Amino acid sequence: MSRWWAGWRAALRIAARDTRRARARSALVLALLMLPVVAVSTAAVMWATYDVASDEALERRVGAGEAMIRVDPGVTRVIQRFDPDDGHGQETGRLTDPTWPEMAAALDGGPGDRPVTALRDGWISVGTSLGSTGARAIEADFDSPLIEGLFRVTEGRFAATPDEVTVNKALAERGPTLGETLTVTTVDPVTDTESVRHLEIVGIVESTRLRSARLALSRPGGFGAFDGYQHGWLVGGDPVTWDDVLRLNQVGAAVVSRSVLSNPPGLEDLPEEFAYLDDYVDDTVLIILALIATMVLIEVVLLAGPAFAVGARRQARTLALMSATGGATPAQARRVVLASAVVLGVTAGLLGTLLGIGVAWLAVPAVAQLSWEYPGPFEVPWPVLGVVAGFGLISALLAALVPAWIASRQDPVLVLAGRRGQSRPSIVMPLIGVLVFGVGVALAVAGTRQYRGEFLIAVSAIVCVLGMVMLVPLVVSGVGRLVRFGPLPLRFAGRDAARHRTRTAPAVAAVAATVAGVVALGIAMTSDAAENRETYQPRLAHGWGQVHHPGDREAVTATIRQVAPEAEFIEVSTAGAYLEFHVVGEEYPREWWSNVLDGGVIVADSVPEAVPGFPAEHRAEADRALTAGGVVVLDLTPAASGRVAVVANDWDHETGEMLDPQEYGEHPLILVAGDGEAKGPVIISTRLAQDWGLDTSSHLLVDGLSRSQAVDAEEMLAVLDAGLYVERGYREDRSILIAKLLLGLLGGVLMLGGTITATALALADARPDLATMSAVGAPPRTRRRIATSYAVVVSLTGALLGVVVGFVPGWAISVPLTHFGDSGPFFEVPWLMIGAVVLGLPVLTAAVIAATARTRLPMVARLD
């Protein structure tokens, strides 16, 4: 035991000295290892700090009380998680307001002697200088000691009477402030009458929990009758147990209980609806986290690998001397290399977590400015950070593994003879690589045929990358042979890369893994977009617009004409009834759904211009059918005619009960095949609608708005509370474009990082060669040309490999992503993006290196 330790102690001492001596290389490795550690530990601290829904900061939610009991309007029964804000479900049907005795009966079996104070919570409309705005309003007795901790007075005092009010900063910024009068408009939900009250603002009071929401506080009765308000009771006394909570749930209350949240019962006590969901969510999140962690680990190991390879080779001479003179064993050689990984890994882990804590500490207040919620007390999740720091060590050890193994197999004679090359590549490794890659492909294929195969596909991506990593050395030596006829700098770079495979291969693999990820995600996103485009259902014919909530139509048309005098308006009616269409001779009713005019059945005597995808040649025929009392449907099936029986299935809108189906008889049917993918609505004539007694509503449609006119009109209509939708066909979601850009950026950064690392290390290694070239008369620019060639070799080889590997998971993931029912799957390759990655990024990388590489060649031809 002691001897085992002694061996390591010597190795660690050598490693520590070496780490200090090779400062630049150590800094590089440290940065690579630390980056993910810093990022993850920052995120962990932020998350822990913001995660105030647990047992922390309970006074912000239950004040000085034991529990907050809340009943939403009309709710008769609730199921909830331990914390209802993490999820709860409701049944409605309550007609009367909930009362405290009702709650007390559920909680204590009668009117106990618990201290309690009531709160009412709802929405009001308050006057501002510009007009009016909404605000959250709470009525409470602010003298109650139970309330302590819910609110914080920053100026003035709490409201003491129902004629006084306090506002928070967010509301004061929009409307009247301290010392002024707040005009409150409320709607009585029962009588539907509006009432206006004027309250004096006596203080600025913040919620301790919500930061940016506008808030007004007054005494009970201060806001008059609320619209849709929530009743709440803050109770003190004995702890409220989970059983108490479950009983309160039965009378429609959701409960935040101090004792339940501080000491949650076992998961088996959750209502089963949540228990099932909990499992699912946890598994998914864990699997995703594990996959991401693995990917990051692979990337970091590959990026840090070259530096360890160079370090190991620099130590090779020392090790060879040790073994030649002192009989050092291969194990000792291995240990020295691994020890430097331990030194760097431990340093990166500790430094990285400390840095992460520091970054989080600085970031919490900044993020709080943007968040709607106040953060909890600063909290450092030490166990999580321990794992994260361990990640640094593990990645360092993994990165040093191959160099350590090679160091232990070093032939001291060759090393001492100053031969700097490496032996021929083994053939076993690539064979295993091909095998592993094959397994990855098989997994991907299996993933496409399985329910929730996404996980399998993600795993396959990792397996493919691992297989590729094992193939890279072979590819790199292939490149070394390929450059034989290239110009001198390229020839040198390619051969040198091949000769120093332990240094080159991880860098190439890092680039390849990055590109594979970018390509896979790019294919996934493009295919997804293709699906959206192909299955896009227009709501109107191209260029037509629909005014939502037109209200005063005269005013709306006048407003639009102000910006677009040429605009044409039509009104089209739809029937809201739920109709079932049985084509005569078919067993099941047809499902004709459409996006047009909110999916209603169109009532018109001729096909409105605004219906999308209606072929012009069928218009006359369809119009004739409508006048003859027929039913016209735009469908994907070829044009056909027949008869259709129509049945109304409707329910009583008061009681929610289904009414007896009502039969409307058989009518002639014309099916028209739409242009493109357009699925059209059902159109019936006005006479049929009248005969059947359908309620219709009329939609205001407008044609002839340019894009800029539409934008202006939309802004002006907002004043009238009206909205405008103009059909412009499928347009790619801006967020997809942004995601693609971010993806490209991240890929570019990683690719640049990998290439620059490898190039810098290669140049440092090639110092004697550069000195020789200088001595035989190489012009100063030779160094830059070699650096650029090196960058091209690494990034281009990596990019090409990555594209091939990325296609596998990319294709696979597009299947579950774009396959629903009988639509899809869609597969589209983002050629432009791939082109940019394969050609653009290497060129960019080479350009960056060419611009930054020193041109000065080392002059003195001495070997270090």
Add this chain to the structure above:
Amino acid sequence: MITDSQPVLRLDGVTRIHGEGAGEVHALRGIGFVARPGELVAVMGPSGSGKSTLLALAGGLDTPTSGTVTVEGVELGSLNAKERARLRRTSIGYVFQDFNLIPALTAAENVALPVELDGVRTATARKAARAALAEVGLEDLADRFPDEMSGGQQQRVAIARAVVGNRRLILADEPTGALDSHTGEEVLRLLRARCDAGAAGVLVTHEARHAAWADRVVFLRDGVVIDESGADAADDLLSGKHVG
């Protein structure tokens, strides 16, 4: 033999000081030195006497603190880095003690290096390299990498690289230092032959035996020339071992 009038290499009052202040090292102090076409000059002296420094200055790899270095009539101080590099690949050949071949390039590519760097087409450069390799008797090993050759073979490749493209000044810094005596003699014979063909050679060596190959020997100590013997003096010194 070409006339003695125009020396290929000429150093006048050359001083080279490394470092500054207390750590100042005077590697050379006011040296004058000349090497003419067809002449092989041996430079001898104890370790640290400034031999390598002299060679580095002659090859334009280093610049003197004061004094001038002239190669084929061109004063190196008047050239910029680019022009000096050009001079190195067209006029000066360098042979190092530790061979300094580029391991990523084959023997032929190593020899072709200066020619290729000068912008000559690869194929032409290869042809010249093969000719130079043939001159040192290594045409069969043209496609081997340095790792696959013996030390003597590597040094012969280095000499081929130094002479390729008909360069007129060959600088050799202990070219035999890492070789056994037989192989060392072989290397010196090649140098001598090159000088007999009209080049000027400067050979730094420790061993008096090797100086016998030279027309002239210059002795350095602490950065100054302490003795200079003509060809005849060297003959007297090592009577019986005369080489034409």
